[in-house]
Amino acid sequence: MQFKKVIGNSALKQRLIAQVSENRISHAQLFEEREGSGAIALALAYAQYVNCLQRSASDSCGTCSSCLKFEKLQHPDLHFIFPTATTKEITKNPSSAQFFQQWTEALKSNPYLSLNAWVEALGTENKQVIINTRDSQDIIQKLSLRSYEALRKIILIWLPEKMNGDSANKLLKTLEEPDENTLLLLITQDIDALLPTILSRVQLIKVPKPSEAEIAEGLTERYHFSATAAAAASLLCEGDVNRALELANGNEDEDFYISNFQNWMRYCYTANVMDIAAWVDAVATIGRERQKNIAEYGLRFFRECLVRNYGSGLNMLHEKEAPFLEKFSPFIHGGNIVLLTEAFEELHQQISRNANPKITFMNLSLNVSKMLKLKAEF
Ligand SMILES: [Zn+2]
Structure with a gap:
C-alpha cells in the first residue's frame, strides 16, 4: 500500500517519511487510533516505504520488487499477529499463522478492516477473539530469524490489547531486546488496556480521524463513488472510514448498478473476452458491498425478465431499465433461469466469504456467456 492510497492524514504521513529520511526509525512504534481512522493502512504504507528500493521524498515507488510483494501482503519479511478464535476447522490453540490467508484476503479487500468485519471473516461463533500465547512464541521465533531480503523485517501486531497476560509478558521481552533490523508496528484502539511496561518501550504515534473533506475525496477517488453519495456519507460517518464506506454503499445511485449490470451482460452475450476482462478489472476495485449489490441486482433483473416473458406486464422498472x-429478456427462460439464479446466489456467497473478486467475476462471466446461449425451454 502506498501513502497516496491512504485517506487523509497528510501531516502524519510527512512525519513518518521524515523518520526514514533522517534515519531515526524507532524499533517499536504504537499507532493509536479510533476504529476506522486508517491506522493499519498507514502502518502498511510506512512498512512498504521503509523497505522500498526506490522511494521518493513523498512515497514508496509501488513498482520495485519489495513494493510488489508488500502490495500483495506476501513479502517473506512481513509478519502479522492479530486476534483469532476457534472455528469449526480449527478447534483448539488458534494462532495468527493458521488464519494468514483469511487475514490477507480481508485486509486486501479492506485496509480499514474493523474488528467486527474481521470476526465475521474468521467465521467464528466465539466473539471473544484474543492473541494467544502461541502468537508471542511465533513473534520470538520470527525475531530470531534473519530477514530474508527486506531492509527491515516487519512485525505488525494488530490490537495488542487483545493479548492474554502470558502473551503480553512474552512480547515485553522482545521489546526489551531490540533488533535494529526489525520494526515492530503495534496498532491499538484501546491504549488504556495495554501494560504500562509496554507503553514505556514504544514510540507513540497518534492517528487522527481523517477530516470530512479528506473522506469525501477518498470515496470518490479511491472507491469511485459518485460525488453526491460521497459527500453525504462523509458528513455522517464521524471520521470513520468504514462507516463512510457503508453509508456510501447505501447512498449509491441505482444508475451505478443499472449501467454496470447492462454492460456486463452485453459483454457476456457477445463473449468478448477483452471487454469482459476490462469490466472485471474495474468491478474488482469497487468493494465487496457494491459487488454483492450487483449480484442482488442481477437476481432481481433475471426475475423481471421472466415476468416480462410470461406476459404479466407488471414490471416495476426504472425508465433506464426498460429498453x-x-x-435482453428473450435470452432468459426456463432453459437457463435456474442455472443463472444459482450462479448469482453463489457469487453473492463467494464475495461474502472474501473470495478473490477478479477470479470470481471472471469465471462467472464465462459461465454466463454459455448460459445465455442455451436453448429456450418454456
Ligand atoms: Zn518500491
Missing part, C-alpha cells in the same frame, strides 16, 4: 429489458 434493455426489452432486448
Whole structure:
C-alpha cells in the first residue's frame, strides 16, 4: 500500500517519511487510533516505504520488487499477529499463522478492516477473539530469524490489547531486546488496556480521524463513488472510514448498478473476452458491498425478465431499465433461469466469504456467456 492510497492524514504521513529520511526509525512504534481512522493502512504504507528500493521524498515507488510483494501482503519479511478464535476447522490453540490467508484476503479487500468485519471473516461463533500465547512464541521465533531480503523485517501486531497476560509478558521481552533490523508496528484502539511496561518501550504515534473533506475525496477517488453519495456519507460517518464506506454503499445511485449490470451482460452475450476482462478489472476495485449489490441486482433483473416473458406486464422498472429489458429478456427462460439464479446466489456467497473478486467475476462471466446461449425451454 502506498501513502497516496491512504485517506487523509497528510501531516502524519510527512512525519513518518521524515523518520526514514533522517534515519531515526524507532524499533517499536504504537499507532493509536479510533476504529476506522486508517491506522493499519498507514502502518502498511510506512512498512512498504521503509523497505522500498526506490522511494521518493513523498512515497514508496509501488513498482520495485519489495513494493510488489508488500502490495500483495506476501513479502517473506512481513509478519502479522492479530486476534483469532476457534472455528469449526480449527478447534483448539488458534494462532495468527493458521488464519494468514483469511487475514490477507480481508485486509486486501479492506485496509480499514474493523474488528467486527474481521470476526465475521474468521467465521467464528466465539466473539471473544484474543492473541494467544502461541502468537508471542511465533513473534520470538520470527525475531530470531534473519530477514530474508527486506531492509527491515516487519512485525505488525494488530490490537495488542487483545493479548492474554502470558502473551503480553512474552512480547515485553522482545521489546526489551531490540533488533535494529526489525520494526515492530503495534496498532491499538484501546491504549488504556495495554501494560504500562509496554507503553514505556514504544514510540507513540497518534492517528487522527481523517477530516470530512479528506473522506469525501477518498470515496470518490479511491472507491469511485459518485460525488453526491460521497459527500453525504462523509458528513455522517464521524471520521470513520468504514462507516463512510457503508453509508456510501447505501447512498449509491441505482444508475451505478443499472449501467454496470447492462454492460456486463452485453459483454457476456457477445463473449468478448477483452471487454469482459476490462469490466472485471474495474468491478474488482469497487468493494465487496457494491459487488454483492450487483449480484442482488442481477437476481432481481433475471426475475423481471421472466415476468416480462410470461406476459404479466407488471414490471416495476426504472425508465433506464426498460429498453434493455426489452432486448435482453428473450435470452432468459426456463432453459437457463435456474442455472443463472444459482450462479448469482453463489457469487453473492463467494464475495461474502472474501473470495478473490477478479477470479470470481471472471469465471462467472464465462459461465454466463454459455448460459445465455442455451436453448429456450418454456
Ligand atoms: Zn518500491
